[in-house]
Amino acid sequence: MSAKLRGVIPPVVTPLTEDRRLDVASFERSINRMIEAGVDGLFFLGSSGEVVFSTDARREEILTEAVRITAGRVPVLAGVIDTQTSRVIEHIAMAERLGVDGVVATAPFYALGGPAEIERHFRALREATQLPIYAYDIPVCVHTKLPVSLLVRLGQDGVLDGVKDSSGDDVSFRFLALANKKAGSPLSLLTGHEVVVDGAYLAGADGSVPGLANIDPEGYVRQWRAFEAGDWEAVRTEQDRLAELMRITQVTTGAVGFGAGVGAFKAALMLLGVFESNQMPEPVAKLDGDNLEAIKQVLAEAGLL
């Protein structure tokens, strides 16, 4: 991974058995399906990979299987998400030991801090590993927005190798892209917003980390290749189609947040025959009944069923 990370790098959804063990067979099926579709990397233990629902033992199991199954076919990124520096460093040590190709870390959370704490945090992570480090900008979860100027400075200083942007702030992302370019493009910029990947490419993104690519990896790969070919009409047409598919997260009732979002991803993967079960980690209930029917309908309209 000396080269800059580019392309489609799905955040891999974690399949569970009904009794909430890791479902290795489904995991393997899903990973292979994405690699065969042509993705450029895989990101395990992201927010939608249920990292914060997983014990350390489960995290180790997930990464172990991920590295084994991926088998070097594409780079493996690992989320090392935890509240504060010392805990994150432990996750990094484990990920490094298990052979991943890069780690993804958020700003510190739970305890209140400011920009100074964020900067010290990432610099401390850098001292703890040689692996590429990607900053994960996800204010909806950590309640802090990573400042553009800090990110670019950390890129120039060799602390960060890239940014996974799930900030929902396309204005800030544009300024980040411009500032990064001016600084010699030290950062690989990846967007996590699956329904506006086309806008992010237009703004200068180096790639995408779309959760929905677990469901339709081929769509995002086609979109990336159209972008590489400069065919913007194909990029946006594919995006419109994928945005329609994203309605699986909106057609259910009762569920909210992770339960509605990742819940719909798991349901769709089960309906597509990729996952054995759509079980969710405690304390989240899995979708069932009419909600499964509603998701099935969207999949059918998208031609996936």
Place this chain on the structure above:
Amino acid sequence: MSAKLRGVIPPVVTPLTEDRRLDVASFERSINRMIEAGVDGLFFLGSSGEVVFSTDARREEILTEAVRITAGRVPVLAGVIDTQTSRVIEHIAMAERLGVDGVVATAPFYALGGPAEIERHFRALREATQLPIYAYDIPVCVHTKLPVSLLVRLGQDGVLDGVKDSSGDDVSFRFLALANKKAGSPLSLLTGHEVVVDGAYLAGADGSVPGLANIDPEGYVRQWRAFEAGDWEAVRTEQDRLAELMRITQVTTGAVGFGAGVGAFKAALMLLGVFESNQMPEPVAKLDGDNLEAIKQVLAEAGLL
């Protein structure tokens, strides 16, 4: 204005004299400059038009001059922004009497409400006027996000003619564009985010309402024409240039919010010779000293000075 509103419709910045009267000469210069650059409409009394800083008498003066100066060359939209329904209806009555072509209204604010109140609000406005009504989605000011499904339903019911989106939520905007299209495109969708207009066009926007077009109207008009011609590379290149210019709102120190944003617009317009003064409405201080120098530098780099 029976046809759907499309293209570049700048929200017009309001020039003040040093003693805070309306500077009619500067206003005329700025309006003519934008019309001559080829804009497709003008939006007066928007957030950046200092609507909430203006007394009713000042609002009347601004609209009177706006209609007189514009003289039918392009459609005139008027912000009718106030806290709750009855007050907004009074502003609509005035705007209608003064001859504007459409009005722009936000969700109710200050008092807390929910979706039911928002829906009753817009329906009550519809009963009060025959003018086209545009919903102004600006949660940073009113602290409510207009729901996609409500907007489309109000479009289908003939209550709303369009949406000016300043929500900062490109994911929601994409879903709005898709839902509007499915419903037969009753709404004209306009983006207010000047640095990501290209992404909004890609998502299906019918036009833009960029504050920065007060400074560089020709840039946004060129971008719109490139979009109409399907030349996406030109659209994005123009956008990158304009995003660089938007740094006038970021290079100052001390000012925040309206004072930093509209403050920079007024300073730039003064430096460009369009405005006589960069005076701000109370309680906001105008930019001066080093801040003016910093803005001048950005204008110079953009080739505008």
Place this chain on the structure above:
Amino acid sequence: MSAKLRGVIPPVVTPLTEDRRLDVASFERSINRMIEAGVDGLFFLGSSGEVVFSTDARREEILTEAVRITAGRVPVLAGVIDTQTSRVIEHIAMAERLGVDGVVATAPFYALGGPAEIERHFRALREATQLPIYAYDIPVCVHTKLPVSLLVRLGQDGVLDGVKDSSGDDVSFRFLALANKKAGSPLSLLTGHEVVVDGAYLAGADGSVPGLANIDPEGYVRQWRAFEAGDWEAVRTEQDRLAELMRITQVTTGAVGFGAGVGAFKAALMLLGVFESNQMPEPVAKLDGDNLEAIKQVLAEAGLL
């Protein structure tokens, strides 16, 4: 009103007829009922007095009737709530002309600003009137918290005469009370949180502005007199009783925000025979059906029916 404002000063709820005119007879009944119960002042056109739902003409009508009915028996405060300085100054001029004894103003809202704008705002109001000015700290509506140090400084400088605290932040209120005392108590400190008035008195409040006192003025007057007598057990017992009564705002379904809060106040006043109707200003629906029954039940349990 040269003396410091102290005691119970209810924010007066505004009765409407079914067709949304000011119901003067009900207004008179309610005002007289509160004065006869022994309140120490009346605050018209507060948030619960539907100030932001009222046109300027309606505001003038309310204040005119308020001054006429009150007839000097207690001081009259008037809310002068609007978005920014110049608009607030117009409301102050009207209130002054109509003969009120003091005005209540919030931080600027809608447009974004910072502490500098808040300070300039209140200083500009001070230059516009000789009347006592009370700062209304209500972040849930204006989305800015007034800083303790600024309030005390403005008190010492003669800009502010007091603070009506509806911030929901009892920690900050305690620090305000301590800092005000150290500064020689320039500010009259009034709490707007009707269910924790006892805690505010303990913290050093000079009085209260409880919306619920429209329903049970005698309770809040008894509580104040117990506080003056140093009988804390009576203060808290009365508070617990009043907090139970406040459940009228919680036992309904469907309504939210202003519609649930002031909606319940109006419903209770109608059920008590003080108001003719519980009509609400557009765009808010009035409570009816089962919701009225639920409120009646709470009133009965409290011995008010």
Place this chain on the structure above:
Amino acid sequence: MSAKLRGVIPPVVTPLTEDRRLDVASFERSINRMIEAGVDGLFFLGSSGEVVFSTDARREEILTEAVRITAGRVPVLAGVIDTQTSRVIEHIAMAERLGVDGVVATAPFYALGGPAEIERHFRALREATQLPIYAYDIPVCVHTKLPVSLLVRLGQDGVLDGVKDSSGDDVSFRFLALANKKAGSPLSLLTGHEVVVDGAYLAGADGSVPGLANIDPEGYVRQWRAFEAGDWEAVRTEQDRLAELMRITQVTTGAVGFGAGVGAFKAALMLLGVFESNQMPEPVAKLDGDNLEAIKQVLAEAGLL
């Protein structure tokens, strides 16, 4: 701990050596000082006990020493704070093994959820342990407010034994106290807001968890005893004194959040000779220079130096 928890239960600040090991000698000094002052319990690994900065090994070390030093003189509560259910259950298992008397858990955080997830979470914790469970309501850290009705229901169902309220919402706390009493007082209600403990006692709190009690345990014990004796004037006078002392968290410059709050506690404990060092966990900088002088000044004014 079959009896209900009552009184003063400080959240114990964790002393570090300069190289960030646990400073056991300082820890012992501080714990003994608080027990000798008469506190009714000790809460380890709370937010101010740097739980989210501590690795699992460090958490184990802290609890091991805490149980050893406390030696049964007062009950020991342990924070088991982590993102989601399965991780929290692991912390509970460790705490139970180490011999604590109760555990304190927040709502799930990082991943987005709703009331259903919160309820399932606490019920799952209840199935995992026989220990008393206290819900920690701290929206500033977890960005969810625990609903009153849910807390009381979980109390009635034997899921929760109490609530540590750090919500900053005294109105909600009053409703919680009333609802708990009506339900037969299943919950022990403890306030975490050190400057308004008097108001919480008035509202019906069973005790307090004041971080500032690390600095002045005797003050909070005196206050509790005055409350037990019904001497409200003494309760509030002590509170005013303690609120003045709390200014140690406000007189510094540069630090924010945890660094300003717990940073000031550690600095004060060092200045009082209780802690060897005021070292902070990464990524937080310790206070020094003028900031230490400012804190010393407050301590001197409070008569503690």
